[in-house]
Amino acid sequence: MTSQKDYWDKKITEWSSASYGRKSSISFLEKVATYFRSVDKRKDAAIKIISPLIKNKVILDLGCGLGEFAFGILRYKPKKVIALDISPNAVKQARLFAKKKKIHGKVRFEVSDVVKTKKLPESDIVIGLGFIDYLTLPQLKNLFRMIGKKPYLFSCFEKKFSLFNLLHNIYLISQNCPGAYKHTRSEIRNIVPKGMKLSFITKDGLLFITNLHES
Ligand SMILES: C[S@@+](CC[C@H](N)C(=O)[O-])C[C@H]1O[C@@H](n2cnc3c(N)ncnc32)[C@H](O)[C@@H]1O
Numbered sequence: 001m002t003s004q005k006d007y008w009d010k011k012i013t014e015w016s017s018a019s020y021g022r023k024s025s026i027s028f029l030e031k032v033a034t035y036f037r038s039v040d041k042r043k044d045a046a047i048k049i050i051s052p053l054i055k056n057k058v059i060l061d062l063g064c065g066l067g068e069f070a071f072g073i074l075r076y077k078p079k080k081v082i083a084l085d086i087s088p089n090a091v092k093q094a095r096l097f098a099k100k101k102k103i104h105g106k107v108r109f110e111v112s113d114v115v116k117t118k119k120l121p122e123s124d125i126v127i128g129l130g131f132i133d134y135l136t137l138p139q140l141k142n143l144f145r146m147i148g149k150k151p152y153l154f155s156c157f158e159k160k161f162s163l164f165n166l167l168h169n170i171y172l173i174s175q176n177c178p179g180a181y182k183h184t185r186s187e188i189r190n191i192v193p194k195g196m197k198l199s200f201i202t203k204d205g206l207l208f209i210t211n212l213h214e215s
Pocket of ligand 1: 004008009012039043062063064065066067068069084085086087090112113114115116128129130131134
């Protein structure tokens, strides 16, 4: 079976080009999937939520892909962005782009399987867009444990009956995605460590989990 790393190594260029509207050869299926996923809108919504908190902070972006979110927040003057991804291909492309744009001093891209890591890099705020969708509940529980009391924001696809979820699941099967999970709100609430805050918030029609309150 394909690993998450191999899946994303192959997939990330087309996924990212389709999701962020870059010119590239994109299959019909990916175009349709992109229409439903609203990835670019999700990035903008996340930026709206956390931009007031970013200045002089170290931001940790988990499952950063080609770095669209990491690059998108630089204008809010973080101290640094650390962006991790399991895919060496994604990290290579993100680094090249950062170098080309001469912004590599502000954003550090690293290959890392966040599921296997024992400790996250030091940071002030943890974020992940389209990331926890690839974590089982025990893996998500472990991630919450590593985050501790830090502010966090994750986009989230909720497990419930909907046309979107039906089509999304068909898409994932057709792509041989090695592991993608949707959890219910109560499943997520049940694995949050004692004392950790968690709210479900909707911004521009997109669902996030966070311990931040919207400003
Ligand atoms: C749906 S893409 C989202 C990319 C980016 N966050 C965005 O919104 O444009 C999911 C990303 O998570 C990464 N990923 C999946 N599992 C991971 C893991 N265990 N550790 C680190 N990255 C992972 C994939 O390589 C992929 O780049």
